[in-house]
Amino acid sequence: MERVPVLKIGDILLVSIQVDMSDQTAVQLQEDLAERIVATGCHGVIIDITALAIVDSFVGRMLSTIASISRVLDAETVVVGMRPAVAITLVELGLSLEGIRTALNVERGMELIAATRDDDHGYDDADEPGDQSTDTR
Amino acid sequence: MTAGVDRGHPQAQAIRSDEDVVRVRQLVRTVAVAVRLSLVDQTKLVTAASELARNTLVYGGGGTAEVSTVDNGLRRGVRIVFADDGPGIADLDLALTDGYTTGGGLGLGLSGARRLVDEFDIDTGPERGTRITVTKWSR
Ligand SMILES: Nc1ncnc2c1ncn2[C@@H]1O[C@H](COP(=O)(O)OP(=O)(O)OP(=O)(O)O)[C@@H](O)[C@H]1O
Numbered sequence: 001m002e003r004v005p006v007l008k009i010g011d012i013l014l015v016s017i018q019v020d021m022s023d024q025t026a027v028q029l030q031e032d033l034a035e036r037i038v039a040t041g042c043h044g045v046i047i048d049i050t051a052l053a054i055v056d057s058f059v060g061r062m063l064s065t066i067a068s069i070s071r072v073l074d075a076e077t078v079v080v081g082m083r084p085a086v087a088i089t090l091v092e093l094g095l096s097l098e099g100i101r102t103a104l105n106v107e108r109g110m111e112l113i114a115a116t117r118d119d120d121h122g123y124d125d126a127d128e129p130g131d132q133s134t135d136t137r
Numbered sequence: 138m139t140a141g142v143d144r145g146h147p148q149a150q151a152i153r154s155d156e157d158v159v160r161v162r163q164l165v166r167t168v169a170v171a172v173r174l175s176l177v178d179q180t181k182l183v184t185a186a187s188e189l190a191r192n193t194l195v196y197g198g199g200g201t202a203e204v205s206t207v208d209n210g211l212r213r214g215v216r217i218v219f220a221d222d223g224p225g226i227a228d229l230d231l232a233l234t235d236g237y238t239t240g241g242g243l244g245l246g247l248s249g250a251r252r253l254v255d256e257f258d259i260d261t262g263p264e265r266g267t268r269i270t271v272t273k274w275s276r
Pocket residue numbers: 057058188192193196197221223224225226227232233237238239240241242243244245246247248267
């Protein structure tokens with residue numbers, strides 16, 4: 001089985017999917033990412049799907065699951081590089097990619113993650129239960 | 138079935154593992170490119186094929202995908218027949234409903250695939266398994 005590599009760049013884990021993944025490879029990636037988030041303490045995950053010719057319901061569900069898992073592990077996931085034809089097809093397929101944040105490319109994805117972390121932790125690092133106003137999500 | 142459709146020599150791909158589902162996607166893409174489907178139509182057809190091939194594997198217990206080119210004199214297209222000898226689909230109307238699943242999926246495979254192609258035909262029953270034929274025409 002092929003395995004998709006996970007790279008650490010600063011505080012971010014970058015996954016660039018370069019192969020047509022079998023379902024098993026997709027499930028493995030989900031597990032690898034969860035482990036790497038915990039092992040590295042990274043707060044951001046960028047999944048680059050520029051090279052993916054299609055996203056079907058299985059891969060779509062995998063992306064949603066990764067976003068949920070990373071949120072539980074205090075990391076933000078952004079999917080970048082979706083091709084226009086893939087976006088059109090996803091909508092017609094009926095897949096909503098629930099809970100997934102997207103950006104045009106890796107650079108924008110990094111900016112989005114940085115901005116989100118600033119919003120969450122901008123004032124002092126203490127959590128302020130009474131102050132929800134800085135949470136823009 | 139459309140009358141007067143010329144069928145090119147079909148290429149068959151067995152579906153016995155999830156690696157075979159990847160092979161079905163690759164075969165369908167190659168043929169879709171060869172008949173010059175647009176990029177969006179290629180993407181739609183390969184996505185539909187991926188859903189149907191996975192269903193053939195997961196619910197049908199494996200089977201085959203047969204991919205051929207078709208020509209109706211005006212346009213060319215790609216036709217794919219997915220066949221398995223599995224249990225068949227008990228309630229077809231229900232199975233074609235968005236969100237209906239017996240397998241813990243999203244229930245979008247069948248209904249979504251039908252939206253992504255131009256022609257969609259199912260023959261299913263407990264004694265004869267499931268046979269799904271889809272066609273996508275060039276524009
Ligand atoms: N080849 C088949 N043989 C028997 N039953 C099938 C077959 N294909 C589909 N089904 C039935 O139809 C239901 C709906 O299929 P569909 O592909 O829409 O959803 P799913 O596979 O359950 O989820 P998803 O494809 O979104 O991950 C399946 O849950 C299954 O019960």
